[in-house]
Amino acid sequence: MPGTETPMTDTEAAMPFHREPRGGLMVALRATLKRDLVLLLRRRSEVLNPLVFFALVITLFPIGISPDPELLATIAPGLLWVAALLAALLSLDSLFRGDYDDGSLEQLLLTPQPLAALGLAKVAVHWLLTGLPLALMAPVLGIMLSLPAGSYGILALSLALGTASLSLIGAIGAALTVGLSRGGVLLSLLVLPLYIPVLIFGAGAVQAAILGDGVAAHLAILGALLAVTLMFAPWAIAASLRISING
Amino acid sequence: MWTFIHKLGSPRWFYAISARLQPWFWAAAALLLLVGSVWGLAFAPADYQQGNSFRIIYVHVPAAFLAQSIFVAMAVAGLIFMVWKIKVADMAAAMMAPLGAAMTFIALFSGAVWGMPTWGTWWMWDARLTSMLILLFLYFGVIALRGAFSSRDSASRAASVLAMVGVINIPIIKYSVDWWYTLHQPATFTVTSRPSMPMEMWLPLLIMLLGFYSFFIALTLMRTRSEILRRESTKRWVRDLAAEEA
Numbered sequence: 001m002p003g004t005e006t007p008m009t010d011t012e013a014a015m016p017f018h019r020e021p022r023g024g025l026m027v028a029l030r031a032t033l034k035r036d037l038v039l040l041l042r043r044r045s046e047v048l049n050p051l052v053f054f055a056l057v058i059t060l061f062p063i064g065i066s067p068d069p070e071l072l073a074t075i076a077p078g079l080l081w082v083a084a085l086l087a088a089l090l091s092l093d094s095l096f097r098g099d100y101d102d103g104s105l106e107q108l109l110l111t112p113q114p115l116a117a118l119g120l121a122k123v124a125v126h127w128l129l130t131g132l133p134l135a136l137m138a139p140v141l142g143i144m145l146s147l148p149a150g151s152y153g154i155l156a157l158s159l160a161l162g163t164a165s166l167s168l169i170g171a172i173g174a175a176l177t178v179g180l181s182r183g184g185v186l187l188s189l190l191v192l193p194l195y196i197p198v199l200i201f202g203a204g205a206v207q208a209a210i211l212g213d214g215v216a217a218h219l220a221i222l223g224a225l226l227a228v229t230l231m232f233a234p235w236a237i238a239a240s241l242r243i244s245i246n247g
Numbered sequence: 248m249w250t251f252i253h254k255l256g257s258p259r260w261f262y263a264i265s266a267r268l269q270p271w272f273w274a275a276a277a278l279l280l281l282v283g284s285v286w287g288l289a290f291a292p293a294d295y296q297q298g299n300s301f302r303i304i305y306v307h308v309p310a311a312f313l314a315q316s317i318f319v320a321m322a323v324a325g326l327i328f329m330v331w332k333i334k335v336a337d338m339a340a341a342m343m344a345p346l347g348a349a350m351t352f353i354a355l356f357s358g359a360v361w362g363m364p365t366w367g368t369w370w371m372w373d374a375r376l377t378s379m380l381i382l383l384f385l386y387f388g389v390i391a392l393r394g395a396f397s398s399r400d401s402a403s404r405a406a407s408v409l410a411m412v413g414v415i416n417i418p419i420i421k422y423s424v425d426w427w428y429t430l431h432q433p434a435t436f437t438v439t440s441r442p443s444m445p446m447e448m449w450l451p452l453l454i455m456l457l458g459f460y461s462f463f464i465a466l467t468l469m470r471t472r473s474e475i476l477r478r479e480s481t482k483r484w485v486r487d488l489a490a491e492e493a
Contacts, residue, residue: 172412176405180395189391190409193384194416197423204427225419236412239329243404 028113029121036125039098046094047129051137054087058141069146076145077206080155081162081199083141084134088163089188089195091130092170095122096178096241105178109245116234119241123171123233131163151209154219161222162202168226168233169194175240198225256333258475259484265468272465279458287451294448303361305452309459311354314382315417317347317463321389322414325407335471337403338478340410341393342470346463348386355379374428378421385413399478 040047061079062072072079099105108118138159139152147155173191177183205218287305294301324340327333358376359369370376389409396402479485 172408176392176409177395179401183395186391186395189384190388193381193388193420194412196381197416197419200423200427221423228419232412232415236408239408240405243401243408246401 024111025113025117028111029117032108032118032121033125036122037128040125040129046091047133050087050091050130051133053090054083054134054137055141057083057086058145062145072145073148076142076147077151077155077210078203079145080138080142080147081159081203081206084138084159084163085166085195085199087134088130088166089170089191091126092167092174092191093177093184093187095126095171095174096244097174100178100244105241106245109241115238115241119171119175119237120230120234123167123237126171127164127167131167132160134163135159147206148210150212151206154209154215155206158202158205158219158222161219161226162198165198165222165226165229166195168229168237169198172233172236172240175237175244177244178241179244198222201225256331256335258335258338258479259482261335262472262475265472269465269468269472272461272468276458276461276465279454279461283451283454283458287448287455291448291451292445297365300361300364301448303357305455307354307357307361308452309456310350310357311379312456313459313463314347314351314354314379316460317343317350318382318385318410318417319414321347322410325410328403329407329411334478335475337407338474339467339471340407341403342474343467344386344390344393344406346466348383348390350463351379351383351386355383372428374425377428378424381420381424382417385417389413 058079061075061083065071065075096105099108109115111118135156138155139147142152142155170187170191173187173194176190177187180186201218201221205215205222208215208218284305288302291302293299321340321343324336324343327336328340355376358379362371363369389406392409393402393406396405476485476488
């Protein structure tokens with residue numbers, strides 16, 4: 001509303017440098033979160049494609065291996081986790097690509113706020129619109145693979161926790177390859193070896209739930225992995241983005 | 248002390264200093280590898296369980312040690328390059344990567360050859376085999392990333408970041424693979440509980456290990472020197488050097 005904005009600009013004009021430098025981080029974070037959410041929600045296919053990919057890959061396995069429910073039940077935890085991991089990987093390339101192409105990534109680098117925090121906001125949006133939907137969709141595909149009862153909740157929970165780490169680790173690779181025109185295959189080469197610990201404990205949690213073992217240990221380690229990546233990954237993402245932009 | 252490090256950091260001084268160091272490491276490598284392999288392959292007693300096939304250990308273990316050490320060395324060189332912008336460190340890191348990948352491959356291959364007579368299979372999803380395989384993929388990633396950039400400076404910095412990220416992840420990967428292996432409990436092949444080694448088997452192994460490390464240092468020095476000449480080929484001192492040679 002122009003009526004409410006006019007007095008604001010008047011006070012700012014009176015003290016031009018008073019409001020600018022401070023208090024910016026929360027504002028910048030909120031703006032980045034909002035912008036990315038709006039952009040992704042307007043490009044629905046980018047949100048839906050990983051989910052369709054996930055469902056498709058899961059469909060391939062019974063066709064390729066065997067439709068026998070018992071066999072599928074034994075391999076279901078691993079299949080679901082690997083397919084979700086690949087779907088998350090597939091969505092990574094677009095994480096910084098659009099911003100790199102239209103130049104808004106450079107504007108992000110120029111802001112006075114720390115790049116690591118803004119990068120973290122972008123990764124959070126990515127997880128919210130790929131990792132979380134994948135986790136919510138996995139139980140449905142679990143039914144199709146006749147995943148034993150009692151492990152559905154753990155499947156969704158482990159995926160929700162795990163994909164957060166996957167998004168963070170993957171964002172490092174995405175930031176490193178965003179300046180390259182054909183970075184897609186290279187990105188998976190860089191990122192997949194680093195995904196292995198998350199896969200081990202994620203699939204392990206579902207397996208433990210099926211066998212009736214303690215799930216808490218696996219989930220705790222997934223949480224620990226998330227805590228560690230949350231601590232280190234933003235800095236690596238920021239450094240990688242700087243390399244990609246300046247190079 | 249500090250001036251020495253700064254001198255070492257400049258390509259020209261590194262070139263001069265490494266010229267003096269290089270022959271010593273080559274001599275040490277040749278001597279140690281010769282003594283170690285002759286002793287290990289011909290004179291060390293045969294294993295009472297595995298017979299002569301255990302002698303693969305004299306290649307396998309040093310290669311596996313070196314494979315892991317080189318990745319750490321590469322990450323340290325990357326850190327030095329990123330923090331102090333010492334170009335020689337990056338040149339050394341670039342030259343180390345293929346050697347590290349080769350050592351990882353040698354360790355995997357000799358392990359497979361060794362696995363056939365002892366375990367009866369070329370490949371087992373054993374914890375150590377699996378983590379070595381992942382290490383090989385990490386090496387491929389670093390090499391491929393360096394090759395993907397057209398600007399050398401970006402390539403250097405990107406490869407340094409990836410090497411550092413990788414080196415933080417190596418222990419995490421190693422422990423999670425160990426845990427994964429103990430959870431799965433496959434067939435009971437025990438590589439680890441071999442009877443502890445007698446002295447006459449262990450000494451040649453130590454000599455081979457030192458020989459492999461000397462070889463790594465000598466080769467890295469040599470390759471870094473030629474990389475210095477390639478990257479600094481427009482500099483005056485390199486031109487003077489070339490004129491002197493000619």
